[in-house]
Amino acid sequence: MTDNKDPMVPDGEVTPIDTDYQIGQDNIVVNVGPFGLDIHNRVFAVSAIMVIAFVALTLLFQQQAEPLFSSIRSWLTTNLDWFFISAANIFVLISIGLVFSPLGRVRLGGTEATPDYSYLSWFSMLFAAGMGIGLMFYGVSEPLTHFGTSFAGTSTEGGIRTDWAPLGAALGDAESAERLAMAATIYHWALHPWAIYAVMALGLALFSFNKGLPLTIRSVFYPILGERVWGWPGHIIDILAVLATLFGLATSLGLGASQAASGLNYLFDIPLGETTQIVLVIGITALALISVVKGLDAGVKKLSEINMVLALLLLVFVLIVGPTLAITYGFADNILSYVKNLPALANPVGREDSNFSSGWTAFYWAWWISWSPFVGMFIARVSRGRTVREFIISVLLIPSLAGAFWMTVFGGTAINQVVSEGYQKVAESELPLQLFNMLDALPLSEITSFIAIILVIVFFVTSSDSGSLVIDVISAGGKVDAPTPQRVFWCTFEGLVAIALILGGGLVALQAMAVSTGLPFTIVLLIASFSTLKGLMSEPR
Secondary structure, three states: OOOOOOOOOOOOOOOOOOHHHHOOHHHOOEEEOOOOOEEEHHHHHHHHHHHHHHHHHHHHOHHHHHHHHHHHHHHHHHHOHHHHHHHHHHHHHHHHHHHHOHHHHOEOOOOOOOOOOOHHHHHHHHHHHHHHHHHHHHHHHHHHHHHHHHOOOOOOOOOOOHHHOHHHOOOOOHHHHHHHHHHHHHHHHOHHHHHHHHHHHHHHHHHHHHOOOOOOHHHHHHHHHHHHHHOHHHHHHHHHHHHHHHHHHHHHHHHHHHHHHHHHHHHHOOOOOHHHHHHHHHHHHHHHHHHHHHOHHHHHHHHHHHHHHHHHHHHHHHHHHOOHHHHHHHHHHHHHHHHHHHHHHOOOOOOOOHHHHHHHHHHHHHHHHHHHHHHHHHHHHOOOOOEHHHHHHHHHHHHHHHHHHHHHHHHHHHHHHHHOOOOOHHHHOOHHHHHHHHHHOOOOHHHHHHHHHHHHHHHHHHHHHHHHHHHHHHHOOOOOOOOHHHHHHHHHHHHHHHHHHHHOOOHHHHHHHHHHHHHHHHHHHHHHHHHHHHHHHOOOO
16 A cells, blocks of 8 residues: 555546655555455454344344334434534535635645546536435425425414424415425435535545545544554544445435335336345346446446436426426525525424424434445545535535425426325325326326336446445555455445345334444544544645
């Protein structure tokens, strides 16, 4: 690990090295094992043993696992919702502060660095890797759920379960309920999650491209830990990052399998249930393995771009054949409602809407944070050459607006079907099936539903192969060109963890592990934010 040449930098260019941060890199122990593995012994060994043990124990004790996972999720989101909400607010404030700070002029990779990817490729990769499966799963179901719980009667008096309504408000008219529902939905998919990703990605890019340190989570902590970052404090940080990434991905893969199974049942009458979901996990993990072997440019990049085209086609179709005017005018109203309600939505104390703040927001923030090592490292790898200001603005605003528009098109169409057309089927169906029932009320439903299934599967693949590459980098001590067999190992175990959680409690188990691994990594990310600011202050602007 003494070679300072960054594998992401073309031949002839030199990565800027800050000698204050270079000392001690040789202490990262990376060995080539008998099976061609190039690993950081302690991080790989401890992480692999813990993951293997988890899979084995969950499969052996399936009946006991489900109530245990349910209790874990309930306790964490109920008692620590204030902590997750406060932490996410801090990440947003840090990101906004950097945009207006002189530190925003720092260029990732040095003053002469140029971007490795075009804006289109860059946006496609970070959007597909960051939220793809979630947008497909929750694009219809979350706005509908919030609408149903806020529009809980004909007036705001009597018999209204305010604890179920976002912000504790039960609204008597459909338009107000829709705006509040969309504001609550956008809150979960806009600035806050992307600020979480941006803070992690910025630290990784800075300390790798500008400071010359290995591309791994521990490197971000060098200003605080110094040489200790190469010892057990650094090992623990990287192990937590591996576990958070693996279980965060498993949650998404489980959601994707559930929705794909519902779509296949809707189109082809393929039986629902655990067996179908497990077969899907196995099949899609196999596709992800192929993409992993091909690498970033040949695999992830091409799949991401193909998926973005398919997603855009589906989005435009629903926009045209759905309530076009209502969606178009509603988008601006939804953004304004989001801004107006943001202080109440982001308030961490004194909440009257415990089901919303605990059941939705706390889970979401823990999930996004558990994804942050994966998405953050992936965004860092493709963001060399951008200034900090350009990076923050792009990572925060572009995906946030795209996500808000996606939710407006799909969620708004579904709400319009319920309110204006009396189409109750979409609201009464289970969450994974609501997207397909919404499409069923539109023309060419069989074709669009099939495209939706393909989107879920390819988003599944891009998340799995991107995650495998990132976990592999962490477990190899920051090397981005580690041997293929260990990437295959991690990709395989992502699928096995998802299968174990499906059998050990389904959606509740998936969410429980995302929250459990997200909790310690929230603390890690808060400290990393402070360390990143220290690192930026030493950079030329």
